[in-house]
Amino acid sequence: MQTLLLLLLLSHLTGVLPSPVDTTNRTDVGGLVQDHHIDLDWLGTLLKGFGPVLVPQPTPSRQSAVSDDADDNQSESRANGDVGDDSQLESRADADVSDDSQSEIRADANVGDDNQSESIADADVGDNSQSESRAGAGVGDPPKEATLIRKPLSVDSDFLEALLANEDEEDITGKDWNYGQLNHDDIENRIEEGATENYAAEIEGLVANANLENSRTDDAIAATESSGGKISESVTATPGQDFTDDKDEGNTDADESASLNSVEDQDTEIDNAIDESPEEDLVLGTGTPAISSWYNSEEFYDDLYPYTGWEDPGEGWGWPVLPTEVPDTTPEQIHISWGNASSQMVVMWSTRSRGIGRVQYGIAPGNYSQEVAAEYSYFWYGNNEGLQHVYRAVLTDLLLNRTYSYKLVCGEEERSGFQFTAKRDDLDWSPELLVYGDMGRVGGAPSLERLTREAETGKYAAVLHVGDFAYDLHTQGGKYGDDFMNRIQEIATKLAYMTCPGNHEIEFDFNPYLTRFSMPQSAWPGSMDKMWYSFNLGRAHFISYSSEVYFTESPEEEQYRWLVQDLTEANSAENRTLHPWIIAFGHRPMYCSNVDGDDCTTPRSKVRAGLEDLFYRQGVDIIIEAHEHSYERLWPVYNYTLMGTDYRDPRAPVHIISGAAGCNEFDGVCINPMMGPKGPWSAFRAWLPGMYGYGRLRVQNSSHVHWEQVLAVNGQVIDSAWIVQHHHHPFGEE
Ligand SMILES: [Fe+2]
Incomplete structure (x- = not known):
């Protein structure tokens, strides 16, 4: 892999490839400038992670990048200003127009080069077939020096x-048993x-x-044979022994009969002993309780069966005593989400032991004058090893856009020090959201660290986690889910954590997802019959849908009916005026440039077949997706047809795939490659290892939405774009 990266880097720097490693890429999309930068220092840092490499020194192109960093700041300042003025935006249209290849950060310039493909295959790029290639890479290789060293002078004692x-x-009577x-x-x-x-x-x-x-x-067997074969006499009688298996052909019938009678007698005696024995004689000859002795034995103490004793009511039966558990109702995995109304906030948490839960809250720090009781759910399905006591409290009648303090009280325990800002319901503001999918319990650590800092700024309204959470929530009996929920707590206690299901939530009928999260317009715990909802925010109508209906028993017809109804209402003259932007988010993309064989890589995409026509006809402006562990922004596209190469009044939905938050499928690099030819609809894509990150979405006003993708490792914005729509309406009706 490092060889590949070096080749690419050097090739770019020496001008072999048509464009340099995008130190400064600027795309003019209909007069709206996008800046893309890759910081060479960062790239050097990244390369270092793959072994000793040459780190490029600052060059004139670096200087250019620096100057453009400043330019980027200007862009940001401008973005926060009155950007609804097109003339201002168009004044930025003096940048170089770059083609698709320039607006791309990738290592596939020599697409089709087998050597490069092979190098990629050597890396851990998430593709199964490639992983197998890597696994087999060592076959046939010359042995390493270490393997040629003779083993030390020691005896393998085992x-x-x-x-x-x-x-x-069983072969005790066989002469060759020991030779075996x-x-x-x-x-x-x-x-x-x-x-x-x-x-x-x-x-x-x-x-x-x-x-x-x-x-x-041999001698013992010979001696036994010479003594008449009475081997059984030397064997201690034990319950269950097959006394009828008498192989002594020399016995007379009378002896045999006597022997059988003797066996029957012994069986009867054993039966009587079991029936009449006091409990301590249940095991013949032991004088101790049979099961109790077993359960109390030292070897029975283990993690799997941590019994501490045997509860016996004195009638010959009983049950194992579990360890005395100190009740622990300390809330953890605390997170919030929006409720059915803007004046609601849902607070959820989990505990080790069951308690009575409630939330106390109030405006201003330390004010907990209001209180609401929590619902409770016993969470076992898909969570037999995790914390199984889950709580959900719905805070109502909140004053919009006011900051609340809240604390959780559960049993004798409480957790305090949390704050959230109630949802805004007005139109004259520019809500900004953090957007990503496929974070993972461990793999998302770089993203998680930066997102935690982002959440502390107070500038964001919510998080959209576009499916695939912990890889998986149910893994290790739910312990992964517990760990993931605790990892996002710093974010999710401050910002409404809004979700949709991904393919990593399918197991156990989505129950871990449906119990750990509570989304609007759905019962809690939810069911796979209703995993979709919508909400308004600023000038946008957001729709969370499930791509998983096309791959599971979750009813696609139900979702489709709901979508038709929701979109029809959203397109009423009044609603489309108040909330002209329609932004949908669901896990699996309809299009992508990846080469991993997923649904989006084929024109026969199930998700596209199921939803694209509807979204097009209902004028869905932006579709946010994930699933592919990479980042890609598309030009407006419909029915595999490019519908324009700018974002000025697009004539079809704009797809953005932000699934590079980290995932968790492999130790180390986790990415889905984009080595193959890209579709004409691919405007920008980034997939190099280490390019984990997330998106920022701002609904600036009725006509402008801003998007940017952030690198988790250094906070650098690698892609940004304005999407402008002055005439929100169903597409295809121009
Ligand atoms: Fe996925």
Whole structure:
């Protein structure tokens, strides 16, 4: 991988490739300037992570990048100003117009170069087939030096013990049983593999010992045979022994009958003993309670069965005693989301033990004058090892746009020090949201750190997590879910954490997702029959839909009916005037440039077949997706047809895929490659390893929306764009 990156970097720097590693890429989209930068210092840092490499020194192009950084700041200042004035925007139209390839940060300039493809395949790029290629890369390689060193002069004690072990007791009457343990071929192999002469000598000694043991066994068997074959006499009678298996052909019928009678008698005696014995004699000869002894034995103490004793009511039966659990109702995994009304906020948390939960809250720090009781749900399905007591409190009648303090009280425990700002319901503001999918419990750490700082700024209205949360919420019996929810707590206690399901939420009928989160217009805990909702924010109408209806039992017809109804209402003259932007978000993309064989890589995409026509006819302006662990922004597109190469009054939805928050599918690099040819609709894409990040979406006003993608590792904005629409209406009716 480092070779690939080096080649690409050097190629770009020396001008072999048509455009440099996008130190300054500026795209003019209908007079709206987008700036893309890759900081060479950052790239050097990234490359260092893959081994010793040459880090490029500052060059004139670097200076250019610096100057454009400043330019970017100007752009930001401008963005926060009155950007609804098109003339101001158009004054920025003096930048170079760059083609698609320039507006792309990628390592695929030599697409089709087998060597490069091979190098990529060597990396951990998330594609199964490629992972397999990597796994097999070592086959046929010359052995490393270390493997040529002969093994040290030591005896493999485990192996030697195994040689002498007699685990094959069923063959006790077989003469060769011990030879079965002494596989001379194995011994020879061991010697060939690196055993020394000493090793071999010890092996020979052990063989001699084993032969001696066999000899003794032979002698014992011979002695037994000479004594009339009464082997059973030397065997201690134990319950369940098959006394009828008498192989002594020399016995008379009378003896045999007597023997059988004797066996029957013994069985009867055993049965009577079990029936009449006091409880302490349940196991013959032990004098101690049978099950109790077993459960209380030292070897029974383990993590899987942590029983501490045996509860026995004195009637010969009972049950294991579980460890005495100290009740712990300390709330954790605390997060908030918007409710059905703007004046509501939903607060959720989990505890180890069950308690009575409530939320106390009020305006101004330390004011907890209001209180609301929490609902409770026992959460086991898909969570048998996680915290199983989940609470949900709906705070109502909040004053819009006011900041509230809140604390959670559960049983004897409480958690305080949290604040949120109630949802704004007015139109004259520019809500900004943090947007990402596919974060992962561990893989999303870089994104999580920066997002935590973002949440503290107070400038964001909410988070849109576009599916795929912990990889997976149910993994390790839900412990992954617990861990993930605690990791996002710093964000999700401040900002409404709005979600949609991804493919990593499918297991257990989506129950871990539907229990851990509560979304508007749905019961809690939810069901897979209703995993979609909408809300208004500023000048936008947001729709959360489920792409998973096309891959699971979740009813796609139900969602489709709901979408038709919701979009029809959103398109009423009044609503489309108040909230002209319609922004939908769902997990799996309809289009993508990735080459991993997912649904979006084929024109037969199920999600596209299911929703594209509807979204086009209802004039959905922007569709935010994830699932692919990369970033891609598309030109307006419909039915695989490019509908323009700018964002001035687009004539079809604009798709943005922001699924690069981190994922968690592999240790280390997690990315889905885009090595193949891209569609004409691909405006910008970024997928290099380490390019984890998230998006910022701002609904500036009725006609302007701003989008930018941020690199988690350094906070750099790698892509930004204005989308301008003056005539929001169903597409195809021009
Ligand atoms: Fe996914």
